[in-house]
Amino acid sequence: MAEASVENSIAPDRKGNAVSRFVWTYVFATDHKVIGLQFLFSSLIWFFVGGFLALAVRWQLAWPWSDMPIFGHMLFAESGGQMSPGFYNMLFTMHATIMIFFVIIPILAGAFGNYLIPLMVGAEDMAFPRLNMLSYWFMWPAFACIILSFFMPEYGASAGWTSYPPLSVFQGDAQSLWLLAMVFVGISSMMGSINYLTTIIQMRAPGMTMFRMPMTVWGMFITAIMQAFALPVLTAALLMQLSDRLLMTGFFLPENIAVNNGVATSGGGQVLLWQHLFWFYSHPAVYIMILPAMGMVSDIISCFSRKPLFGYRPMVYSITAIAGLGFIVWGHHMFISGMNHTLAMSFMVSTMLIALPSGIKVFNWIGTLWGGKLQLTTPMLFCVGFVSMFVIGGLSGIVMSAPPVDIVIHDTYYIVAHLHYVLFASSVLGVLGAIYFWFPKMFGRMMNERLGKIHFFLTFIFLNGTFFPMHFLSRMPRRVADPYIYEGLKDLLPLNQFMTICAIGMGLTQLIFVANFFGSMFFGAKAGRNPWNANTLEWTTASPPPHGNFDVQPIVRRGPYEYSHPDTECDFFPQTKTS
Amino acid sequence: MNRFWSVLFLLVPVLGIASVLMAMYGVAPLESAWLPKSLSQAGDTIDQLFNGIHLLAAFILAGTVFTIGWALWRFSDRGNSDAKALYITHNTKLEITWTVIPALILVFLAFFQMKSWAENKMNRPTVTVDGVSSFKPPMVMVKAKRFGWEFYYAGDDGIVETEDDIFVENLLVLPAGEEIVLQMESRDVIHSFYVPELRLKQDIVPGMTQFVWFNAREEKEIEIMCTELCGWGHYMMKADLNFVSRAEFDAWIADQKSAYSPEFKKAAEPTASLRTTNVLPSAELLGAAQTAVGIEN
Ligand code: HEM
Ligand SMILES: [Cu+2]
Numbered sequence: 109m110a111e112a113s114v115e116n117s118i119a120p121d122r123k124g125n126a127v128s129r130f131v132w133t134y135v136f137a138t139d140h141k142v143i144g145l146q147f148l149f150s151s152l153i154w155f156f157v158g159g160f161l162a163l164a165v166r167w168q169l170a171w172p173w174s175d176m177p178i179f180g181h182m183l184f185a186e187s188g189g190q191m192s193p194g195f196y197n198m199l200f201t202m203h204a205t206i207m208i209f210f211v212i213i214p215i216l217a218g219a220f221g222n223y224l225i226p227l228m229v230g231a232e233d234m235a236f237p238r239l240n241m242l243s244y245w246f247m248w249p250a251f252a253c254i255i256l257s258f259f260m261p262e263y264g265a266s267a268g269w270t271s272y273p274p275l276s277v278f279q280g281d282a283q284s285l286w287l288l289a290m291v292f293v294g295i296s297s298m299m300g301s302i303n304y305l306t307t308i309i310q311m312r313a314p315g316m317t318m319f320r321m322p323m324t325v326w327g328m329f330i331t332a333i334m335q336a337f338a339l340p341v342l343t344a345a346l347l348m349q350l351s352d353r354l355l356m357t358g359f360f361l362p363e364n365i366a367v368n369n370g371v372a373t374s375g376g377g378q379v380l381l382w383q384h385l386f387w388f389y390s391h392p393a394v395y396i397m398i399l400p401a402m403g404m405v406s407d408i409i410s411c412f413s414r415k416p417l418f419g420y421r422p423m424v425y426s427i428t429a430i431a432g433l434g435f436i437v438w439g440h441h442m443f444i445s446g447m448n449h450t451l452a453m454s455f456m457v458s459t460m461l462i463a464l465p466s467g468i469k470v471f472n473w474i475g476t477l478w479g480g481k482l483q484l485t486t487p488m489l490f491c492v493g494f495v496s497m498f499v500i501g502g503l504s505g506i507v508m509s510a511p512p513v514d515i516v517i518h519d520t521y522y523i524v525a526h527l528h529y530v531l532f533a534s535s536v537l538g539v540l541g542a543i544y545f546w547f548p549k550m551f552g553r554m555m556n557e558r559l560g561k562i563h564f565f566l567t568f569i570f571l572n573g574t575f576f577p578m579h580f581l582s583r584m585p586r587r588v589a590d591p592y593i594y595e596g597l598k599d600l601l602p603l604n605q606f607m608t609i610c611a612i613g614m615g616l617t618q619l620i621f622v623a624n625f626f627g628s629m630f631f632g633a634k635a636g637r638n639p640w641n642a643n644t645l646e647w648t649t650a651s652p653p654p655h656g657n658f659d660v661q662p663i664v665r666r667g668p669y670e671y672s673h674p675d676t677e678c679d680f681f682p683q684t685k686t687s
Numbered sequence: 688m689n690r691f692w693s694v695l696f697l698l699v700p701v702l703g704i705a706s707v708l709m710a711m712y713g714v715a716p717l718e719s720a721w722l723p724k725s726l727s728q729a730g731d732t733i734d735q736l737f738n739g740i741h742l743l744a745a746f747i748l749a750g751t752v753f754t755i756g757w758a759l760w761r762f763s764d765r766g767n768s769d770a771k772a773l774y775i776t777h778n779t780k781l782e783i784t785w786t787v788i789p790a791l792i793l794v795f796l797a798f799f800q801m802k803s804w805a806e807n808k809m810n811r812p813t814v815t816v817d818g819v820s821s822f823k824p825p826m827v828m829v830k831a832k833r834f835g836w837e838f839y840y841a842g843d844d845g846i847v848e849t850e851d852d853i854f855v856e857n858l859l860v861l862p863a864g865e866e867i868v869l870q871m872e873s874r875d876v877i878h879s880f881y882v883p884e885l886r887l888k889q890d891i892v893p894g895m896t897q898f899v900w901f902n903a904r905e906e907k908e909i910e911i912m913c914t915e916l917c918g919w920g921h922y923m924m925k926a927d928l929n930f931v932s933r934a935e936f937d938a939w940i941a942d943q944k945s946a947y948s949p950e951f952k953k954a955a956e957p958t959a960s961l962r963t964t965n966v967l968p969s970a971e972l973l974g975a976a977q978t979a980v981g982i983e984n
């Protein structure tokens with residue numbers, strides 16, 4: 109980290125010895141950039157934890173009940189290193205939980221939202237810096253709960269990330285820790301959202317009208333609105349489940365069910381109520397996990413096509429439509445759940461509708477590429493990867509939104525394929541592209557292009573090798589520790605082994621990224637203010653930007669996408685430039 | 688290098704379409720991957736939808752990703768011209784076209800599938816006796832529990848959940864070529880009844896009653912899978928499903944009746960209050976206790 113920013117970001121009264129300076133600058137920071145980096149680093153660490161859990165899941169599916177390398181002997185000495193089925197359930201539960209709540213949501217909203225929103229709208233910081241700090245620090249109780257839950261007798265929550273009662277109500281204590289962790293994550297996200305909304309509405313630089321905001325900011329804005337509306341429902345549901353577990357209430361428990369030597373239950377509740385509440389949050393949440401990435405990808409693609417974003421306003425309207433429709437499609441997760449079958453038809457129609465704005469976005473990205481002067485840098489490759497993979501994920505979404513077809517593929521590996529195409533092959537690729545793109549701004553140095561391209565190439569190949577074959581496993585149920593117990597699934601073993609090998613390759617590939625990230629932080633070529641010749645405001649200030657962000661108050665004169673404007677000499681036209 | 692990347696992206700639609708077609712038409716190595724052969728009329732309809740929508744999807748995938756690869760090929764900056772990129776901000780006509788056409792396709796899809804859904808989930812079979820039609824009574828009551836399946840055949844009275852029910856565990860024998868209705872309930876947590884060959888799946892929710900119906904056209908031995916996470920033993924919650932001829936079925940039922948004792952049935956019922964009920968009534972059946980390293984959740 110460059111000296112200048114460190115020096116500048118300390119409040120004068122806090123100058124003291126080195127330790128307290130470090131603590132006040134990096135630990136209890138109120139500067140949005142430092143908080144953004146805190147989110148970035150903690151998410152990346154969790155990314156590797158989540159990745160390990162995924163590899164353990166794949167290990168079991170490829171070589172069931174065989175000795176797990178390394179961890180097997182630590183945890184299961186008595187069975188010779190072979191995992192137990194309960195442990196397997198923990199693995200996929202914690203994998204999903206960590207990836208969704210500790211990696212993708214915090215890295216998109218927490219890291220990039222924090223870092224970029226004030227810079228891109230031309231503000232000196234977030235509207236509520238202290239609330240911002242608190243929003244990061246509320247992640248830590250969640251981290252603590254989850255870490256603690258790994259030491260519970262069942263090694264962690266194991267009722268799936270969807271946590272359906274009654275099963276979840278009768279789990280061990282790790283489930284309570286899981287619920288608490290989710291409550292804390294929710295509070296953190298809520299504080300973040302309020303901050304983003306206020307900052308975007310109140311603190312834009314002069315001239316920065318709503319329709320001059322980059323898509324990144326639009327993505328974050330709409331995401332924050334969705335979070336603010338959906339989170340209260342999730343929080344209520346989490347607390348209800350907690351009270352079913354600890355206070356013997358019966359929100360989600362019907363009468364006369366027999367589980368685990370019977371915790372006495374009051375009964376009278378509705379099992380499906382949880383699913384409705386959960387998906388009312390979690391469907392919007394899946395868009396929360398992609399809209400910011402869509403925004404960043406739009407900006408990056410436009411920059412490296414040296415061409416205006418095609419159809420800026422329709423792009424804004426379509427994310428707004430996605431957000432609106434996102435609140436009325438949750439039932440597509442429940443076609444087979446036993447809810448009224450007529451209801452499935454209305455959820456089917458709304459789900460088909462939501463595919464439309466998603467499609468429009470894809471067409472507009474292609475329109476942006478078309479006729480451009482494409483620079484295939486690492487961030488650009490990741491973003492083009494995002495678009496092409498999102499097509500696959502969106503199309504499998506349409507397939508599943510047909511309820512008769514969903515009868516077959518619900519709760520099978522097909523779903524796993526869909527969600528990894530949208531979450532890994534889209535969101536994560538988008539995040540990686542964004543890291544390559546904004547790294548020079550964050551650390552003042554460029555990342556290595558050659559390593560970046562190798563990283564992209566191998567990730568792209570291995571992710572398709574891992575996830576594409578899952579589309580053909582619509583008869584293999586998900587969340588099953590040993591599918592080969594079924595006669596009809598025995599022939600799928602070689603395919604599963606192939607996917608596991610690709611997954612291991614994908615895991616190893618990420619080490620290239622780690623090396624590039626830390627290597628470039630210290631030895632990368634120095635980046636100037638605007639290494640990519642981009643238009644948006646963050647590129648007009650120093651890299652990394654000082655405390656307070658801008659040396660002079662930026663005055664915005666045009667939209668963010670004026671690339672290759674016919675009236676200008678060079679092929680970009682920064683938003684603040686006087687013509 | 689630019690060419691290399693465009694080829695990489697062009698490979699996506701090529702391999703994507705090739706594999707979808709291979710799976711659909713049963714070409715090695717994906718010949719058996721997708722779905723087993725359908726055993727019922729309703730299943731065939733679902734297959735048509737499944738294949739049709741996948742073909743459409745493969746076509747759209749090809750179109751879009753091919754365009755992406757082609758754009759990379761054609762418009763990559765090779766540093767050999769000073770010409771700027773085209774300054775295009777939007778094209779209203781084009782945008783309306785690519786909104787309206789997909790919208791029409793989606794509306795068509797939405798209406799086209801409703802019939803199949805109704806057939807599978809809404810139009811419960813009826814019988815007409817003396818001009819009065821009523822729901823066809825279920826032949827078997829399915830009770831799902833951790834981690835096995837209990838089947839109670841309607842006895843001589845033709846009604847399930849009466850004294851003369853015939854109890855069988857983890858084996859469902861049914862006559863082929865007849866419309867069969869099952870009633871399903873759960874004893875503990877959510878389970879899901881999945882028979883890939885019948886294209887049939889239904890969650891079984893405690894506190895609710897579900898009905899499913901199907902008509903298998905062939906005699907065949909297949910499996911029932913549980914597709915809703917129900918605890919540590921979820922993976923072994925399977926049952927055999929044998930479709931046999933009517934004659935064999937009658938003989939089998941007669942056998943069961945003679946082997947059947949009311950005491951046995953009693954043992955299977957959950958006894959006593961919630962506090963004492965054991966979750967694992969079928970622990971002996973699970974046998975594979977090697978896996979149960981003391982974790983019950
Ligand atoms: C074109 C738009 C999309 C459509 C039509 C669509 C449709 C669906 C449907 C119908 C399901 C439920 C399948 C089932 O369980 O039977 C589903 C599951 C899922 N979708 Fe999408 N989807 C779309 C886009 C997305 C996006 C953008 C994301 C995330 C970034 C996403 C993430 C997920 C996840 C995580 C699940 C699985 C949840 C679970 O059961 O664990 N989807 N999708
Ligand atoms: Cu959804």
Ligand SMILES: [Cu+2]
Nearest residue numbers: 913915917921
């Ligand atoms: Cu199960």
